[in-house]
Amino acid sequence: MKPKNSFTNTIEVNASHIDERNHVNNLLYLQWCIETAEDHWKKTTTPEMRDPYVWYVLNHNITYKAAAFKNDVLKVTTWVTKAEGVRSERHYEIIRPKDGKVLVEAETQWCFVNASTLRPTKIPEEIYTLFL
Template identity: 30%
Template sequence: MQDLILSLAEYPDPFWKRFKVTEDDLDGFHHVNNAVYLKWLDATVWEHTRAVGLSEQACIEMNRGMATVRHEIDYLSSAFLDDEVVVYNWVATNDGKLRASRRFQIARLGDGKTILRAKSDYVCTNLTTGRPTRMPDIFRTAYDVKIPNET
């Protein structure tokens, strides 16, 4: 299964997370609600963040975190009850100072179709004040760019 999952990724070396569509994910038209896709993107980011050693507690101790400042989402198709999907994410840019961005792809495992692409922009913030602040060294190294030549 992992070979299939990796073969569907649009860029190399993704961090990915699987989800199965439940009744609670559906809207009145019986497909996944738009807000659920965003929830899946966020859950994948948090899992990736923990995997690179930046748990919530570690960020709290540094008083630093990456806050979302913009999402761009292209909904290409829909997911339905019992579909299994994979959310891929890659760090696309990291200026090593203040800003970083991620690219996302969601693919439906049943037919391999990409159903969503997205981009999110982040700013390093002071968790106490909420103000932008220079990112710590660990943010520069842990959030290494996976997509070459991204602008």
Template identity: 30%
Template sequence: MSWDLATPFVIDLRVGAEDIDGLGHANNAVYVTWLERCAWRHSQRLGLDLAEYRRLDRAMAVVRHEIDYLASAYEDDELQLATWIIDWDQRLKMTRHFQLVRPRDGITLLRARTTFVCIELSTGKPKRMPQEFLEGYGQALLEKQA
């Protein structure tokens, strides 16, 4: 696979009938759901699941999505969605890059960038990342640079 960056975290997806809109291809809103799923699975692999977020009273909340829809996905397409943490300030903000590829023809269907801010769950207000976030998400940056 020709990924934009080295050492991606990748999930496999299959376009279901429920993902198809009136134009006969995967609806744009479905792609956002896939981005969220991929980010969560990557966070979970880094040891930062919902239970840990609740224990720490912290979460990474989306503040911005930038999505370039490059080609359409159709029912029964097998896809791979990759993500990388590409930037963070080690305080509040973190940015992920995503690339969605259809392996059968190697076409990149989507590229996206999502910016997250660390919040305190109990108040919803921005709050500095705890040490566990620095260690977990920092591990992903080290893997990207390897």
């Protein structure tokens, strides 16, 4: 279930997104998930909260359920489900609103890192509470 603090981007599929199989290239779904996560981070936090930190991906798990095609409009939604210590778990869903079809379900494990030292650091309470 998507929480109230989820975040959604809209993608309009164009010709550059289409591969030789005439559908959206699978790598683009992952790119859209990451971009939506980054947009969620930027929209929810202040520059003062963001600047001392960076997020690094530990792993991705993505399930492709259906294809998207040129001129489709897609909704990419993300939300954080868990954050403990230096790790955060973020989920994604990509749907095609015109038919309600779920195209992708994905999950990423992120590590919270001090931007100066590049060492993992505990997620501060002020950031944790914004997402959970």
